[in-house]
Amino acid sequence: MRQDAWTTEDDEVLAEVVLKHIKQGSTQLAGFNEASRRLGRTAAACGFRWNACVRKQQRQIIEIAKEERKKSKSERVQAQMEGGDLDHPTATLMSWAQVLRFLxxxxxxxxxxxxxxxxxxxxxxxxxxxxxxxxxxxxxxxxxxxxxxxxxxxxxxxxxxxxxxxxxARKATLLDGGELAQGFMYQIDEYGNLERVEHEEPMERAE
CATH class of the missing domain: 1.20.5 (Single alpha-helices involved in coiled-coils or other helix-helix interfaces)
Incomplete structure (x- = not known):
């Protein structure tokens, strides 16, 4: 890619290519890509040059190209309404069959x-x-x-x-010497405590 300064001839080629794309209803980006191939510069460099310099110089010509694009588009629409080529890549209007198919x-x-x-x-x-x-x-x-x-x-x-x-109860049944106590009975008070009840008559040993 070229790195040298832009010349008047380079600006003319850039303007010619971009204006052609504008007239044909294409995009400026496509014009920058084509100019890049012709001038040996990057598309970004062409876009920067166009926005910074060339566009200001070609302001009136750009307006004319836009008017031609509108006119050309109107003519294509009219041709399509009259049965023109609906498969053309720039076609903008669908036939009734295409509308029904789409719906x-x-x-x-x-x-x-x-x-x-x-x-x-x-x-x-x-x-x-x-x-x-x-x-x-x-x-x-x-x-x-x-x-x-x-x-x-x-x-x-x-x-x-x-x-x-x-x-x-187990502890209460044992005497100090380890012998079993005889003749006793136990009852539980209202607080759940176990108390021994003594009887005068001898009772059988509690097991």
Whole structure:
């Protein structure tokens, strides 16, 4: 790619190419690409030169080229309405057959997405119903768990109390020398304490 300064001849070639593309309804970028090949410079350099210098010099000619482009476009539209070449790459108007074909395609696309939407909505409702069932099941299991926990705590407390009572009874049955006491009876007071009841008549040994 060239790195030298732009000459008057280079500016003329750039203007000629870009104006041609404007008249034909093409883009300035396409003109920069063509000018790049002809001048041996990058398309970016051509674009920068055009915007910085050449465009200001060719302002009136650019307006004329735009008017010619509008006129040419209007003529193509008129030709298409009168049965011209609809497959031309610059065609801008569709025939009724093309319009109908386009609308059918859009209808099929809309029906396809509507079907997918209905399926997604149905699946969403199914998952909502399943979630509700699991939520209710979870609630029931939680209630059962809380009831079992309460029962376990109650049984555990009763068991501990029973063990304590049995331990107090065991200690109360032993004398200081280790012999079993005879003729005794125990009762539990209102506070859960074990107390010994003495009897005048001898009783059988408590096992």
């Amino acid at each position: 059918r395609q859009e209808k099929n696309t809309a029906q396809h997405w509507a079907s997918r939407w209905r399926n997604a909505e149905r699946q969403c409702n199914e998952w909502k119903a399943r979630f509700k069932e699991l939520q209710e099941e979870h609630g029931q299991i939680r209630e059962e768990y809380m009831q079992l926990k309460h029962d376990y705590e109650t049984v555990s407390e009763d068991y501990k109390a029973l063990v304590q009572i049995m331990e107090r």
